[in-house]
Amino acid sequence: MDILDAACPSRDVFVDLADKWALLMLLSLRERGVQRFSELQRSIGGISRKMLSQTLRTLERDGLINRSVDGRATPPLVQYALTDLGGEIAEETRVLCTWTHTRAAKVHEARVAYDRRNAPTAG
Numbered sequence: 001m002d003i004l005d006a007a008c009p010s011r012d013v014f015v016d017l018a019d020k021w022a023l024l025m026l027l028s029l030r031e032r033g034v035q036r037f038s039e040l041q042r043s044i045g046g047i048s049r050k051m052l053s054q055t056l057r058t059l060e061r062d063g064l065i066n067r068s069v070d071g072r073a074t075p076p077l078v079q080y081a082l083t084d085l086g087g088e089i090a091e092e093t094r095v096l097c098t099w100t101h102t103r104a105a106k107v108h109e110a111r112v113a114y115d116r117r118n119a120p121t122a123g
Helices: 011-018 020-032 037-043 049-061 084-117
Strands: 065-070 077-082
Touching: 011 020, 020 037, 020 049, 020 077, 020 084, 037 049, 037 077, 049 065, 077 084
Parallel strands: none
Antiparallel strands: 065 077
């Protein structure tokens, strides 16, 4: 397996997981547990309903989250939870999120320095 090769079968899985909304959704479900659609939307600031729906479908299709419907409730109670496989990747996502949290200031400093070096000169 060579994920850098476009023909690698794991490449499409990697692309699904590398999506910012997927990573944030996995983190939210890991940190907050089972959630309804509206709870997930509130927990992931800035995500639209359309993007939330698309990402949920992708992660469900990939076997990373489970969508359950309790039809006895009115309206039906729909909830989302991590599967065992989703829990595994959510744990790995936590490591990335921790690194990002602790290193964000350095990344922002690097961006400012880059922008200064590459700013168009008035002339």
